[in-house]
Each structure stands twice: as structure tokens, then as C-alpha cells.
Amino acid sequence: MPESLRIAFFGSSLLSAYWNGAATYYRGLIRALHRRGHRITFYEPDAFDRQSHRDLDPPDWAEVVVYPGEDESGALRALEQARGADVVVKASGVGVFDALLEREVLQLRSPRTTVVFWDVDAPATLERVAADRADPFRKLIPGYDLVLTYGGGPRVVDAYRGLGARDCVPVYNALDPDTHYPVAADPRFAADLGFLGNRLPDREARVGRYFFDAARRAPTQRFLLGGAGWEDPLPANVARLGHVSTRDHNAFNCSVRMVLNVNRDSMARFGWSPPTRVFEAAGAGACLIVDAWAGIEAFLEPGKEVLVADDGAQVAEYLGLIDAALARRIGERARRRLLAEHTYDHRAAQVEDLLLAREKAVA
Structure with missing residues (x-):
């Protein structure tokens, strides 16, 4: 010992x-x-x-x-x-x-x-x-x-x-597997793409580029926005949740078809900075889309265990290509990788x- x-x-x-x-x-x-x-x-x-x-x-x-x-x-x-x-x-x-x-x-x-x-x-x-x-x-x-x-x-x-x-x-x-793990879907969080994150000055523009732009490009898809500070008018297909308690994070991650993570500006510039949301979502078996940053492959394999997007157009493209069954397979591969190594x-x-x-x- x-x-x-x-x-x-x-x-x-x-x-x-x-x-x-x-x-x-x-x-x-x-x-x-x-x-x-x-x-x-x-x-x-x-x-x-x-x-x-x-x-x-x-x-x-x-x-x-x-x-x-x-x-x-x-x-x-x-x-x-x-x-x-x-x-x-x-x-x-x-x-x-x-x-x-x-x-x-x-x-x-x-x-x-x-x-x-x-x-x-x-x-x-x-x-x-x-x-x-x-x-x-x-x-x-x-x-x-x-x-x-x-x-x-x-x-x-x-x-x-x-x-x-x-x-x-x-x-x-x-990943803390005692805290983040698969649970039953919750109808409160039924959507095609979900994003959890407070509105911060050094992330707001990137959220606009990846999340809001994707929502405008995919008007028939349902988007969920969780986090504090998002008070401005939203695209019609985006539902605002406000602050989402950590007690609900597993349910959120297991109820949307895919989860988006967007890094803050400086983290994206430096790379090798996977935020907690990546591990929370993948640990719950969610199919995760991340904004492109150097080093992601050290944690999850792009295309197999995680989807990497360069912009909102690519996020919208994934929403059109990845059905629920494939999303579950990608999420499960990510969960197994994290349990084994991270x-x-x-x-x-x-x-x-x-x-x-x-x-x-x-x-």
C-alpha cells in the first residue's frame, strides 16, 4: 500500500x-x-x-x-x-x-x-x-x-x-465511471444534438460557429442548449434549458442522438485539452462530436470513437449521415476506450x- x-x-x-x-x-x-x-x-x-x-x-x-x-x-x-x-x-x-x-x-x-x-x-x-x-x-x-x-x-x-x-x-x-455512465433516455432531453456549456466570452464565437450555424443549416433537426447565460433569441429549432444540474448530465447525454463539445478559444489553440464534457458524454455512451483540435487522437480515435468537425457545416452533415444505431455504436466504442485507458x-x-x-x- x-x-x-x-x-x-x-x-x-x-x-x-x-x-x-x-x-x-x-x-x-x-x-x-x-x-x-x-x-x-x-x-x-x-x-x-x-x-x-x-x-x-x-x-x-x-x-x-x-x-x-x-x-x-x-x-x-x-x-x-x-x-x-x-x-x-x-x-x-x-x-x-x-x-x-x-x-x-x-x-x-x-x-x-x-x-x-x-x-x-x-x-x-x-x-x-x-x-x-x-x-x-x-x-x-x-x-x-x-x-x-x-x-x-x-x-x-x-x-x-x-x-x-x-x-x-x-x-x-x-472518466469517473461511478458518476458518468449510461442511463435510460429521458424525454425531457429528446433531441438530435445537444450542447452543454455556460456562455463565456472566450467560447461564445466558437459556439456560434459550430452549434448555432449547424442549427440554421439543419432546420428540421432538434437542438438542445444547456448552460447559463444564453439569453439572446435562438433559432427556432433550438430549445433553451438554462443551467442543467450535474445530476441530469447522464440523462442529457443518453437522450440526445449526438452531443457536441466546443472548446474555449485558448484550449483549441493549444490543443491537447480535452474538457470534462468529453469524458462525461463518452462515459455515458454518447456519440460525441468535437470541434477540431490537436491531440484528440490521444484520447479517442476520430471517425471510430469520436466525430471531429471543422465547422457547423460539418456538424450538420454528421446529423444527416449518422443515424441513432450508428451513433450508439460510436458512443459505445468511446466508452470502452475511456474505461480501458482514461x-x-x-x-x-x-x-x-x-x-x-x-x-x-x-x-
Whole structure:
């Protein structure tokens, strides 16, 4: 049995996926690390109404500490509580006091405490610091023992090392088969193509190009749009769902004929950045269409396990060519591939190896 580590994790939220796309990633990884014998305390702020939109009760596989989001004192108390942990993780995109946390977690570093920066939006972070040499995070990067990223591949690794990171390792999204799996179809979500995603400035244009353009090109097909922020008038064949709870994601993915995923701008530019939605949908056996980005073949085989589209015209073409039976076969092949190679148990073993190697190096 590997050595048990006490891990203090500062992130956006474990308990709520509301305006928090990283929730699935955190949950899958932390639950898998717990199964391997590690003890995790997750520190999250009471911010952005997430606590009033919880979709997960406090779990038995992590202790969750919610600190006030109004002023710095709550974050500073949480940092002091984390002192002495074997590993302290500061994730990007906590949403409040990020600069404070990024700076102050380094004060917890010691021969017995490894401090990790875990970037869940590395392409955006790297583009930000490249554009602003005065960005305060830039000078902090060499102080972390390790940088882990949600994705990004060789380009992200090279960029972080170029900024002085001691090491940078991608830990990709994955499937949590205990959470995402095939279920019976739900008539609420009956449609030909579904898309789940909040409206974000750095994804909106791509959603227009892939989803709304496809809807206009295929007026007899039914489209479902889930996610917050989509308030503008929609094409007549697009039904707006608003926020869709994670409790309904399996039903959504198993009820539409095909599921579309559209990456954010920076993730598409860097490639090698499969978002959680890819693994959620494929894990439920959905036939997945993704926007074209470099590296998809490392996770799913184009044409056999996933459909890759260059634009809305190609999305509409797939809708005309792929019937329900073929869609089910593509989705099932994707699900088997992820179960064999890309679960959070695979990722947790990778993280454990990285952290225990650091522990042994300083022992």
C-alpha cells in the first residue's frame, strides 16, 4: 500500500458545479486519490452563489472547508489550517483571492511540505502572463515544487518550463465511471444534438460557429442548449434549458442522438485539452462530436470513437449521415476506450507517483 499523503487543496468548489466547470475534474481526481489511501482537505470560498447551488453533499472521501469569500481573513485562516500538510495544492481559477493564495501558499513550502500549482486553464494562464510581463504570478512560478495542468500537451509544458517551472506535467481530464455512465433516455432531453456549456466570452464565437450555424443549416433537426447565460433569441429549432444540474448530465447525454463539445478559444489553440464534457458524454455512451483540435487522437480515435468537425457545416452533415444505431455504436466504442485507458484511477496513480517521488527525493 503506498504511503498516505495529507493533501490540502485550494480550489473553486468541490460541492458545486455552478459556474464551475472544474468540479467534475476535482471530484474524479480527489475521490480516486482517496481510494488510494490519501487524505484530502478541500478549501473553497463561499462565492458566486455556488454554496446555494450545491449539487454534491459533503462527501466521505474528502473533508470540505468553506471559508468566507468577502475578505482576505477567511482565506488566510484557511492557509494557516493547511500548514503542515504533506502537499498543498493551489488550483487556478478559485475566483476570489487568487493572487493572495498563489503568493501565500509558497510560505507553507518546507522540506516536509510540497507546494503544487495546479492549472485547470493553462492555455489562458500562459497567454495572460505572456501578454503582461508585470503579471505577479510570473515571478512565483519558479517557487512551486511542481506545476500540474488540466491539459495542454507539449506546448503548455514547454511554456511553463520556459517561465522557470521546476517541472510541469499534464494530468488530463478523465472518466469517473461511478458518476458518468449510461442511463435510460429521458424525454425531457429528446433531441438530435445537444450542447452543454455556460456562455463565456472566450467560447461564445466558437459556439456560434459550430452549434448555432449547424442549427440554421439543419432546420428540421432538434437542438438542445444547456448552460447559463444564453439569453439572446435562438433559432427556432433550438430549445433553451438554462443551467442543467450535474445530476441530469447522464440523462442529457443518453437522450440526445449526438452531443457536441466546443472548446474555449485558448484550449483549441493549444490543443491537447480535452474538457470534462468529453469524458462525461463518452462515459455515458454518447456519440460525441468535437470541434477540431490537436491531440484528440490521444484520447479517442476520430471517425471510430469520436466525430471531429471543422465547422457547423460539418456538424450538420454528421446529423444527416449518422443515424441513432450508428451513433450508439460510436458512443459505445468511446466508452470502452475511456474505461480501458482514461479513468480518474489512471490519473490518480500518475499524481501519486509524482508526489511520492518528490517525498522520497527530500526525505
